[in-house]
Amino acid sequence: MPRSQKIALGVMAAFFLLAPLVVYPVFLMKAMCFALFACAFNLLIGFGGLLSFGHAMFLGTAGYGAAHAAKVWGFPPEFAILFGTAAAALLGLVTGLLAIRRQGIYFAMITLALAQMMYFFYLQAAFTHGEDGIQAVPRGMLFGFIDLANVWAMYSTVFAIFMAGFLLIYRVIHSPFGQVLKAIRENEQRAISLGYDVDRYKLLAYLLSATLAGVAGATKTLVFQLASLTDAHWSMSGEVVLMTLLGGLGTVFGPVAGALIIISLENYLAQLGAWVTIVQGVIFVICVLTFRRGVIGEIGNWLRKPL
Numbered sequence: 001m002p003r004s005q006k007i008a009l010g011v012m013a014a015f016f017l018l019a020p021l022v023v024y025p026v027f028l029m030k031a032m033c034f035a036l037f038a039c040a041f042n043l044l045i046g047f048g049g050l051l052s053f054g055h056a057m058f059l060g061t062a063g064y065g066a067a068h069a070a071k072v073w074g075f076p077p078e079f080a081i082l083f084g085t086a087a088a089a090l091l092g093l094v095t096g097l098l099a100i101r102r103q104g105i106y107f108a109m110i111t112l113a114l115a116q117m118m119y120f121f122y123l124q125a126a127f128t129h130g131e132d133g134i135q136a137v138p139r140g141m142l143f144g145f146i147d148l149a150n151v152w153a154m155y156s157t158v159f160a161i162f163m164a165g166f167l168l169i170y171r172v173i174h175s176p177f178g179q180v181l182k183a184i185r186e187n188e189q190r191a192i193s194l195g196y197d198v199d200r201y202k203l204l205a206y207l208l209s210a211t212l213a214g215v216a217g218a219t220k221t222l223v224f225q226l227a228s229l230t231d232a233h234w235s236m237s238g239e240v241v242l243m244t245l246l247g248g249l250g251t252v253f254g255p256v257a258g259a260l261i262i263i264s265l266e267n268y269l270a271q272l273g274a275w276v277t278i279v280q281g282v283i284f285v286i287c288v289l290t291f292r293r294g295v296i297g298e299i300g301n302w303l304r305k306p307l
Contacts, residue, residue, distance in 0.1 A: 001170075001174075004300075004303065004307060005252060005253075005307065008252075008253050008307055012253065012256060013163065016028065016032060016159055016162070017159070020152075020155055025151050025152070025154075025155045026151070026223065026224075027263070027267055028155070029154065029155055029158045029223045030220070030223065030224075030263055031259055031260050031263045031264075032158050032159065032161075032162040033158065033162070033216045033217075033219050033220040033223065034216070034220075034240075034243065034259040034262070034263055035162065035166075035255060035256040035259040035260065036161070036162050036165045036166065036212065036215065036216040036219075037055075037059055037212075037213050037216040037217070037240055037259070038240050038243040038244050038247070038255030038256070038258055038259045039165065039166055039169050039212070039255045039256065040055075040165075040169070040208075040209045040210075040211075040212035040213040040215075040216065041055050041209060041213065041240045041241070041243075041244055041255070042169075042244045042249065042250070042251075042254065042255040043169050043172065043173070043205065043208065043209050043212070044205055044206060044209040045244065045249065046244065046249045046250035046251070046254075047173055047178060047181045047182055047185060047205075047250060048181045048184065048185055048201075048202060048205040048206075048209075049184065049185030049186075049188075050100075050107060050202060050205065050206065051104075051107065051108045051241075052099075052107075052108065052111040052206075052209075052237070053108045053109070053111050053112035053115070053234070053237050053238075053241075054095070054111035054112050054113075054114050054115025054116075054234075054237055055111070055115075055209070055210075055213055055236075055237050055240055056115055056119075056231060056232055056233060056234065056235075056236035056237040056240070057091065057095070057114065057115040057118040057119070057232060058088040058091060058092060058209075058210045058211075058213035058214050058217065059088075059213050059214070059216060059217035059220075059231045059232070059236060060118070060119070060122060060217060060227075060229070060231040060232025060233075060236075061084070061087050061088045061091050061118065061214065061217070061232070062084035062085055062087060062088040062213070062214035062215070062216075062217035062218040062221075063084065063217040063218060063220060063221040063227040063228075063231050063232075064084075064087075064122060064127075064128055064134065064221075064227045064232075065083050065084035065085075065086075065087035065088070065218065066080040066081055066083060066084030066137075066217070066218035066221045066222065066227070067080075067084075067134035067137045067221045067226070067227035068127055068134060068227075069083040069084065070137050070138055070139075070140060070222070071134060071136070071137050071138060072127075075140075076140050076141060076142070076143075076144065077139060077140045077141070077142050077148055077157075077222055078142060078143060080140070080218065080222070081161075081215070081218040081219060081222065083218075084214060084217060084218030084221065085211060085214040085215050085218055086214075087214065088210055088211060088213060088214025088215075088217065088218075089207065089210060089211040089214060091118070091210065092206060092207045092209070092210025092211060092214075093203075093207055093210075095111070095114045095210075096203050096206040096207055096210070097203065098110065098114070099111050099114070099206070100199055100202045100203050100206060101199075103188075112234065112237070115232070115234060115237060116234060118232060119229065119232045119233060119234065122229060122232050123229060128227070128229075130229075131229060133226055133227055133228035133229065134226065134227040134228075135225070135226055136225060137221060137222065137225040137226060137227065138225070139154060139222050139225065142157060148222065154222070154223065157219075158219055158223060161215060161219050165212055165215055165216070166256070168212070169212065169252075170252060172208065173252065177201070177204070180196055180201055181201060181205055183196070184196070184198055184201060184202065217231060239262065242258070242262060242280075242284060243255060243258035243259045243261075243262050244258055244294075245258070245284075245288070245294060246258040246261055246262065246284060246287055246288075246294060246295065247259070247261070247294050247295055247296050248293055248294025248295060248296035248297030248298075248300070248307075249293075249294060249297070250297075251293075251294065251296045251297050251300060251307055252307060253296050253307050254294050254295070254296035254297060254307070257294075257295050257296050258294065258295070261295070262280070265279070265280055265283065266280075
């Protein structure tokens with residue numbers, strides 16, 4: 001790992017460790033869940049070159065899976081998260097086999113259509129309770145002795161999950177698999193001519209991205225003790241695109257910064273009501289015009305070091 005990225009990793013870890021002393025912990029847990037979601041999405045588009053407009057279906061599916069497993073079946077939190085993640089991974093496999101047959105805008109539209117199908121399924125399904133969602137999801141006892149009802153125990157768990165997911169994505173990006181993904185993104189025909197099974201690599205990237213998005217969704221459900229249609233709505237897919245572009249597409253730390261910015265805007269501008277969306281749009285336009293590589297991308301370019 002380059003020295004600049006080691007420093008950035010240390011700063012990020014220190015921020016999330018010390019911030020709860022001055023910032024509401026639940027807000028930070030939400031930020032970490034969305035940061036992991038954005039990092040998973042960035043793995044697919046930033047390094048694989050695949051634009052998905054339906055990533056909310058994995059966040060929502062894992063959320064419903066974890067909530068149902070914890071509340072109805074009585075699963076402990078670790079198994080509830082694993083079940084929700086497995087549900088998202090299975091959905092990723094099925095939808096990925098359909099979606100990767102197309103490229104570009106056709107791939108994006110297929111993922112959007114599949115996500116809308118899942119949204120309307122969750123709207124009508126009995127176990128999701130429609131617009132009410134699955135409420136009062138018990139956090140339970142992690143490993144049988146850590147009470148997640150304690151906010152600090154819950155925060156430590158979310159921090160550990162976020163860091164593990166982030167480091168896994170970092171490892172994937174800098175592995176031979178990640179280098180092939182970048183080659184496919186830059187010139188798919190050349191990658192094919194070199195003998196790589198491009199569809200298999202794209203499917204694996206899609207599956208890994210869906211799984212990590214599922215981890216974020218399942219964890220978020222335990223944090224808020226709620227699984228709702230919001231996480232499966234198409235606007236959530238748009239929001240993760242916004243986070244990734246704002247932070248820096250194809251950068252390692254960009255999605256984390258983008259998620260922090262967007263979640264902070266939603267939290268601190270909530271009193272504006274419906275105007276929040278307009279303010280977000282204006283800020284996004286300004287940032288795109290000012291920081292074409294995203295916030296972290298521009299900082300890395302200024303330092304002449306990849307972040």
